[in-house]
Amino acid sequence: MTALLMATPVGASSADATPRAGIGVRIDAALNVSPSTYTPGRPLDVAISGTLTTTALRDVVCHSLTLTASRGALPLITRYASTDRTPQLTGESHTQEVSALLDMEPDDLPASGPITVTVDLECSPMDAKGNWDVLDAVSQRIASGRIQPASGTVALSTRWLFPDDDEREVRPVTVSVTASAPITISVSRGSKTVWKATSSKATYQAAIPLARTQQSGTYRVRVTMGGSTTTTDFRVSRGWAPIYDSVAAWPRCSTLTWSYDPAGAPRGGDIGVADDVATVLKRYAELTGLRFEQVAKGRADIEIGWAPAAWEDGAEAAGGASEKDGVLASGVLTMFTNSEWATTAGFGVRGRGALLYHEIGHILGLGHVSDDRLLMYPVHTFGQSPLVPQQGDIAGLRELYRPQSCR
Ligand SMILES: [Zn+2]
Structure with a gap:
């Protein structure tokens, strides 16, 4: 799935009348962002790609892209990427393929709501000798797009299960649900239900009480929504931890x-x-x-x-x-x-x-x-x-x- 990032036409606006104040290029960008949805609690790689044409309104080098993801007014993460940095003399037009990545860890992502991704182009004026300085850069929004939370997804944070040296605490398992209809959540171990919750909100996040997951074993989280059920398992191990993040062993009985x-x-x-x-x-x-x-x-x-x-x-x-x-x-x-x-x-x-x-x-x-x-x-x-x-x-x-x- 892809969503089109709409290019904002800059045009030779009147702002360009003062050369230092404007970015110094006319921009024609057609950029895509992929994917168009994300799952709370899972890593997200946002790929930005497409064609960027800059027409120099003065001698200029367009050198960088600033990629920002935000939730409402809250910036989540910023990444920088280089363009091909072709020097352009006044009047010259240059087209390049843009390919950049905004990689987000689960901690960077919101639990709910759309993420806005913006892409800004940074250009600096170039002197007669071809020199330019990143400190002179003027930036211009060239694209923006939205990434929506996937509907009806369940994300589970199980990182607490295996406390390591630095983190000598046990944190509860967190369940995050993005729903398109009212949901019922139940957590069971074997045939015994240890915890239940309901919600009619589009997004739901809760910590499963530690006291309900004291016993070692495999726990199953069932999220029922509009007649369909999603299940996710997690394990609780007391008194030991696997060497890797997930359980790994040599072939049994070998x-x-x-x-x-x-x-x-x-x-x-x-x-x-x-x-x-x-x-x-x-x-x-x-x-x-x-x-x-x-x-x-x-x-x-x-x-x-x-x-x-x-x-x-x-x-x-x-x-x-x-x-x-x-x-x-x-x-x-x-x-x-x-x-x-x-x-x-x-x-x-x-x-x-x-x-x-x-x-x-x-x-x-x-x-x-x-x-x-x-x-x-x-x-x-x-x-x-x-x-x-x-x-x-x-x-x-x-x-x-x-x-x-x-x-
Ligand atoms: Zn050791």
């Missing part, structure tokens, strides 16, 4: 290979590494239903090795895996050579066991949590932090891998 490469290990620092890894993986096999098989160094699902510290922040090791469509692959665990922790064998208070548990937890799909009683808390305090997976960590692994059904 066998993963792992290898250990001692290259670069600090002198005497890698005694017992392979044994310690094997101990950790034995426990993770119990908790996940995965099987782990050591292979010679080289290609393996999980590759373990050493490297000089990558950051200055005192990290002891790094662990993670790549993700595609919710499936993890290519796990890597790197111990940093200057880490005393990584170079201390075994599962004592200062042994590398807890470090391996934590990093392999990442590889298996666990992210950081804000509860310092759990293994996946990002900071380890010797003598205080847990040395092995705790209840919340284990709950996460169970949810990711459902080990009870692996045989």
